[in-house]
Amino acid sequence: MKIGIISDIHGNLEALNVVLERIKGADKRVCLGDLVGYGPNPNECIKIVRDMNIPTVAGNHDKASIGEMDLTWFNRNARDAVIWTKKELSEENTEYLKCLPLTVEFDDFEIVHGSLRDPLSEYVTSIAEAVPTLEQMKKPLCFVGHSHKPLCVVKTKDGKYDGWQLQDGDVVRLKEFEKALVNVGGVGQPRDGDPRASYGVYDNEKKEVSIYRVPYNIERVQEKMREKGLPEPLIERLKYGV
């Protein structure tokens, strides 16, 4: 079975549509949270994920946009976008976000937005930051989002830890390791210097996770953000993938 892994959509409908088109042949899809915040189409993105019944965990922006997270954790631009998103969200979609769980376990993998130690807030961007989650995992594989940077940290069969960044076309061969934590990068706001939308595909027969990047119409999203009065630095950064 092939499972499409998407994360950090952030109200970016153009990026979401392009990624979903790429994984339309997958048997299943899962989402690692942050459906909203930053981007101009929060309701449209939630509707797609809901209508497709994609299992999803809550992200910090999802919680903040329904008033369930302290905004002092957010920088000014992110905060302004959260406040805009909160006003924009339909009642139905607000209810949907309220019901999202923090973690979900499947047969042979689990998902969380930040880390298992701190599901909403902790960024895993290094080996050291990944170790607590690797030790807490109930399954051999855990997908995380939140940093918007594709990354893999593994525990090897002789009990050592190793980690590396992932790029377009990279494959993580899980059979070589005891456990693995994988960040598939962000669909709607990549931050690793590559502006293309990022996603993963997990083949649970081959036991491989592949990372892919796909271009989308960034200008169209920027136009919509300007129309809606979203902060200019958030508009600019999409072009650079930072």
Ligand code: ZN
């Ligand atoms: Zn995010």
